[in-house]
Structures are given as C-alpha cells and as structure tokens.
Amino acid sequence: MATLLVIAFWTAASVALALALSRLQNRTSAPQAAPFLGGGTPDTHAWQRYHFRAYTMTLLFIAFEMEMMFMYPWAVVFVSEGLKAMAEMGMFLTILAVGILYGWREGVFRWE
Amino acid sequence: MIDALVILLVLFAAWTGWRVFRVDSMIRATFSLMLSFISVGAIGVLLSAPYIGVATVFMMAVEMMVMGIFMVMFMMNPAGLNPMMMVHQHKLSIVAGVLAALGLGAAVLTTTLPTDPVPGETDVVSDLGHELLGPSMLIFETAGVTLLATMIGAVVLSSRRGRYGQADEGSRPPGLDPGGPPAGRQPEGEGGHHHHHHHHGGH
Amino acid sequence: MSWLARLAAGAPAPVYPVIGEGAQPRVERLFASAALERAQSPRAAALLLVSGNIPEAHREALDRVHDQVPRPRLGLHWEGDDGIEERLLDAWRTLCAGATGDADRLPDEPPNPWEGEGDFGQGGEGMMGGVPYGRPMAMTGEDVRDGLELDRYTARVGPFAPMLPPGLVLEVTLQGDVIVACDVLSPPYPQPEDADDPALCAARMLRLLGLPGPADRLIRGGAAHAIGARRAIPRGLGRLENAGDARMRFADALRGRNGGAADGIFDTLIGLEWSEAALALASVTPSALRQAALEVA
C-alpha cells in the first residue's frame, strides 16, 4: 500500500507543478500558433494517419517482450534451481531468437 | 483502508474504461485504456500480488504505446478534430453490455465466495518461479512456441514482400458506402474539398 | 526588477538567427564564439537576429518567424558591424527588465475562417471534411517505400528552417517522416565564398549529428573530437556522380577539402527519411547547392 501512496504522492505533486506553471500564458495570435516550419506553412493539420515506418517491428516486439513476464520470476529462482533453470530458459530464448532472426531476414528492423 | 482504496481503483478502472469509447482522440482513448490497466495493476499490488500487479503496468504501458501507434495509423480523423461517433448496432450493444455486467454481477452477489487469502509470509515471486520451472514447465515452453508463431505470423501478414509477390497488387480502397468513391482519399478533379485553394499566403 | 528577472538577465541571450543573403558565415562564426544561446526554434528564443538582405518574396515568412517568437520579443538587424554581441545582450537585459518589445507583424487571422461554422462550430463537417480549427485534414495517397497508403502531409519548409540552408524553401510531402514528394520553391541565398569553408561545412553536419560542441570548436579553428561522427552517416546517402556520398564528402570536409558540384542532389531526396535528407543537403557546399537548386527551381 505504501508503494501506491508514494507513487500517488509524486504524481499529484508533479501534476500540480505542471498545472501551476501552465497558468502563465500570453494570448497567442493565429500566425504565432501556426506550427514552426522555418517560415513556411502547412496545408493540413499535422495530426494524421501517421505512417509509422517501424510498424512490423512493434508487432514483433510485443510478442517478444512477453518473455520478460517469464524471466523475472525465473531470475529469482535461478540460483536455487541451478542448471535446470539455465537449460529451460536457454530453450525458451532460443525459440524466441528464431523469430528475431526471421524478422531480421525479412528486414523489419529498419524504416519500411 | 485497503477496501476504500480498492473501491476507488475499481471505479477509476471502470470510468477510464468507459472513456475509451467516449473520447474523440484515439490517443486519449488508448491511454485511457492504459490508465484502466494501471489501476487493475495497482489493485494487484494492494492484494499481495506485487509481481503480477507491477508487471501489468509494465506490459500494458508498452502494449498501449503500440496500440496508440496503430490506432492513429488506421483510424480516420485520429485526433478527433471533428467530433464523431463511429458505432453500429448501438442500442443492441448497450443492452448486451449492461446485461453481461448485470448477469456477472448477480452471479458474484449470489455465490458464497470462499475466503482463503494468500498467507502473509509467502514469497509469491519465487513461488511463481518454481512453478514455471517445475510443474508448469510445459506451459512455459508452449508459450515460447506460441510467441514464436505469433512473431512469424505478424511479420508474414504485415510486411509487403510476400512469397507470392507484393501484397498490395491490384488493391483499391473501398468506399464508405458500397460502390462509392474511395474513402479518405483526396478526391480527384472537380467537386472535391478544394483543399489546395484554401491555403493562406506565404508561398 | 524581481530577483528572478535579475537572475535571468545573466543568462546567455536566447537568439533565433534569421540568415539572409551573404550572412551565413558571419552568423555561424558569431554563435560559435559568443556567449549566446542559438535557439533551435523561435519558441525557445526571445530575440530575433536578422542578418543580411531578405528578398521581398520572403518578407511574409520573416514576419511569421518574427511572430512565432513569444512576446515580449525584440528583433535586431545586423550587417556585419562590430559589437553585435553587446547589442544582443543589451536587448536581452531590456526584455528581462520588463520591456514590452515588438508587436506582432502579421494580422491575427486564422488560415481559414472556421469559428461557428460546421457541425459543432469547430469548422469541420462529417468525419474528415471541412476546416476544423482553420485547417483541413490530411488525406491518403501513394507511398513510395512500402506501399501502405496512409496520409500525406504537405508543407513548405524554409526559408529560415534551422536544419536547411538559409533561403531554401522546399515544398515537401511526407508520409510519416519519409519524403514522398519534394519541390524546390526557392533556391538558397547567395553566400560569400567563405561559406564554402570546409570547417563550416563539416560543422553544419556535426550539428545535425547532435554534436554542437565539437562543431563550435571546429569553427573556432580547432579539431573536432567526436566519436563515430563519420560512421553515423549512412553509406550511400546522397550519392552523386563524381562527388561520392555524404559520408565521403563529410570526411573530405574534415580534411579541409571541398566537394565539387551537387547537381541532382534534390532528386536523391525522394524516399529518404527526413533526417537523412537534412544530412544529404548539409553535405554539399552552399554554392554547389545553390547551383543545383537553380537548375531545378
């Protein structure tokens, strides 16, 4: 419970600070509010169906990242379970590494 | 005290879950869902499941980041600049949702729930570790294979270069109504939105 | 004067430089040595330093950058005379002491009238139509790289963009951060021969690579101590006939040699990611880039 209260306290304090600081504000004119493009102007709003170039990587990433869920408890019992723990996690990671190698071969770890 | 906090967190989880379908901006919707997950994680921490609780926060922060990226990629008007509701069979869905919640709630209230809390001194994390390496070893390794299949499936489905040529050959966007012009595409020729005539000066 | 203002007056003056014709080398040298802070965008600045002649066609762009400096602000002109550092510091102290500064130059009009129009008074109609809050929304279109047809964002960048050579106005269409179309609307300003100094050219690249410290040292005549600067530039980026690629041109500039012509550099930009494009443009000398731009503009 102390964990939650501490984190809630930090969050509340930081949010209060952020809100207090955002009160000092000038009235912004329309040309001033326009996005900065070095003097240029945009045709449209910047918010768009943004073509994120690493999208396949993120899909592979969330599958791979699940392995962390298993690794944390594994780390705690690693020493007491010894070689067995090593072997099982070795196998698990080898299986997942195949997926990474496949992704690399398909070229997903760069801007598409 | 713990009960009061749990009530607060449950209410917050439900409220943020509800906001997901009520806000216009996809980014707000996604991170509202993330807040819902975070409060479930916080309940876990309160109910002596520190590992599961905190790991929920960890995993969901990452997953919701990815989800937000995809929400913005594929939703029209992702930032909700024009307020909108994109729903179908709305009444039916509300009825189904309310019925499901009421039914489950009634089931909870009518059942006598067993009381057998986690003993105070258990080290739940190492319990889980021993479980993973011992009795549930097969589940653990099966999860590995499933994740591998997911990784390969995701790459195969989403990347352009396929074994059978480019995946987008001969594609044409469908209309918002059957047979209509491609949705969300800049209309060609006259009669469109004339975006290019609306520029203000400066070029 | 409050204690906060007195403390602030001692800070290096935050200046956004607007570089006109013939002023590039002297502005770059000024910021490499003076106790000034070169702001990356006018939002972070309080002073606008206009140096060199700005053509009439770019007057409105200049006014826009001027207005984008938050009020209170001051604009200063510099024609290469001595004592500019003092003038800037004086102006900064005046602002800290509570001066009102310059007024806005452009009329306060939204890009398109929107208030009170549309379905919810936000100026838009339906899902994607209209001009919500004064601007239309982006629409989908062809992609040059992976064929996923998502929104195209078109904007004119420059003539005073910090990552592009001064004077250059590009009309770029981006999908994500990849350039799918690019037109040169206006070539870079003519600069004195001094602007082609290999040290200045290499310093521009170093700045884009996130190394302002070594860049300043290079301009002051020292050697650049940086790790991996050459290898950070992708091989084959901005490859030109007879002039190698950006990595090679950067290495040459570090050795004190100038590259040759840059014809065709603008054709290589299509399909590049934005930071790659900025690096490619910075890797050629200003005079060569101007020649190349005059040919396509």
Add this chain to the structure above:
Amino acid sequence: MTTALLVLTLASTLAVGAWLGAWFDRLAPLLYGGRAAGPLAPLRAGAAALLRPRIETEAPDRMNARLAPGWYLALAAAGLSVVPFAPGAALIETPVGIVVWGSCEALTIVAVFLHGWSPNAPFPLIGAYRYAAIGLPVMLPSMFVLIAAALPAESLSFTAIVESQREVWNIVRQPLGLPLFLIVGLTLTLRGPMDFADAADIAGGTSAEDSGPGRALWQGARLAMLVSFSAVAATTFLGGPLGPALPGPVWLWIKTAAIMALTVAVGHGVARTTPSRMLTILWVVLLPLSFVHLLVSGVLAL
C-alpha cells in the same frame, strides 16, 4: 517519520541532482574543446525560461500538452523511490523493485510520445514517433541487464541487489552491464546519440513548440530522470550505498554523480545516427550482446 525524511531526501536529491546535471552539461564542452560555464549558469537559464510566456499551438491537445512534462517528472521521482539510500532504506520497499523501475521506463516512452503528440505540429510529431520506434526496443537490453543483476541477488528488489554486492560490485562481475545500461539512460534522458525525440534536424523535436515554463519543466524533468537513472545504475553496478567510512546516502550521492558525469560526457561526444540505422543496431547488435551478457552473468552466478 522515516517516510517523511526519505521523501524530503528524495526531493532534494532530485533538485540538487538536476542542478548538478545541468552544470555538467555546461562543463562537458571542456572535454571537447569548448568553454565551460559557472555553477550559476543552470539557475540563470532556468530563470530565463520561467520568465518567458507559454504559447499555445493551433488546436493542441491541451490537457496532454500541459501534463506531459509533469508525467515525466513524476516517473523520475517514482523511479528514484525504489533506490535504497542506505542498506535496507528505500522509500518504496518492494520485492519487485526492478519491475517498478521497468514500468517507469516504459511509461517514459508514453510521456515523451504525448509531449510530441500534443502540440499538433509536424516536427514534434516526427520526434514522438521516432522516440517510440527507438525507445521500445531499448527496453529489451534494459530488462536483460537488470535481470542479470537480479540473478546473484536471487531477488528483484534493489535492496537485495545492493546486499549481493557486499563482496564484489556488479561492475566487476558483469562488465557488459553498465555500457548497455548507459544506452538505456541516454534514451530515457533524451541525450546525445539516443536523442531521437529532441533532435536538431527536427528543430528540437518534441520540444520544438515549447516555450516558457513548460519548456523549463520539460528540461527539468529530463535532468531529474538523469538523476534517477544514475542512481539506479549506481545501485545496480556500483553497490549503491555500500562503502567504507562515509554514511550510505553520501556514497550513493557520490556514485550517482559519477554516473551522471559519465552519461553527460558520452551524450556530448558521440554522434547520433539516423533512426533507421539505430533501430537495426539495437536489434542486431545490442540485443545479442544482452543475450551474451545474461548468459555470462548466469554462468558466473551459479
């Protein structure tokens, strides 16, 4: 009572550490042939930013624009809370400390993304997405490094990790750990080679549209995150509060300052490559390196 004391210690560590980090930033040019500034310079720059007004961009996501720097700061404070200031005296005494810190790392990506998303302007948007692309895979080496440190401690809590270093520090028995973790720190604090959010080629990226107090808070939060990251690194690799003669907190402060100096020095002298190449490097070079690191640490821990 102890809690109140720890809260105060933490808050002042963050504040003083942020000032120190900002001063290191102004001393770093010395290493690369530039000129340094005095210890007052960070305060002056902070005052200058606070005096300037805030401006609002066109149709922004107002709530997120205001709160994003606050989230970042809160995450820095929450992350520092799991670090023990003396053996067994952390503000958050939990059996899963490294998972709490991992959550702070993951949420930092969200905070930076929101900061770039909210102004509705192109350069901040590009910065936000680049950061998401780089920040997500950086989580992997980070987790591998922390899990490797948890192996000899047989626990996920930082207190136990400190205890496991009584004999020998982790930097000696897990030499690959600190360099890998330093990359994580550079990413978390948007610095040098990993500063894909606030880069120069996008005019300052997610903070390109920031001015005034919002900008000051964002930069302050970056520095606070530098303090938290350095404290976590000092705890994981340098034995945290362990040390002869001096009391625990003092040792932690000294070690934290050392890691801060190292991070700042690397941040000012290493070039940043393009995001696409960095993505490849992360998966193809750093991830295998973390595998190797985990394997070596595991064999040594047995």
Add this chain to the structure above:
Amino acid sequence: MTLTIVLLGAAALIGIGLYGALSQQSFVMLMMGLELMLNGALLAIIGLWSLALGGMPEGQLLAIIVMAVMAVEMSIGFALIVAVYRKRQADMTEALGTLKG
C-alpha cells in the same frame, strides 16, 4: 467483502468491453473492447487468486497467460489490419463486406 468489490468491478469492465467490441465500427476500436474484457478477466483472476485460492502459484501463471493472450491478440490483430488495409485500404468492419465482391 474486498473480493465482492473486485469481482463486481471485473463484471463492469467486461460489460463495458463487450459494449465496445459490439458497437465499434472500426477494427482497432473493436480490439480495444476485447482488451478491456481481458482486463476484467485479469482483475477477476487477481482477486480470486489473492483472496479465495490461498495463493496457489497456478493463479499467477493464469494471469500471465491472460497477458500473453493479449499480446498475441494484439500482434496478430494489428498484422491482420495491416494486411487488409494494404489490400483494400479498409479499416472498418462494414467496409470489409466489399471484400466479398
């Protein structure tokens, strides 16, 4: 008492998630509904494990499995959306009807 609150909360989350999954036209929003339902399931598992099952380790494992299901669902779901969009630029469940033609 605590368990009842937690389970009622889980029921509410599942109900809201069901509403979202049924009513949203867009694939991605539909997935949000599914995630919300899984969130409710997760909450119920945590509550039951902690207060009614005496902390048997399988309960924690089940929670991890639920999270793995979420990851798999998201990964494959978004990959499918990309594949479909590439083919037809459709992002709505109804627009998929035209795929038959």
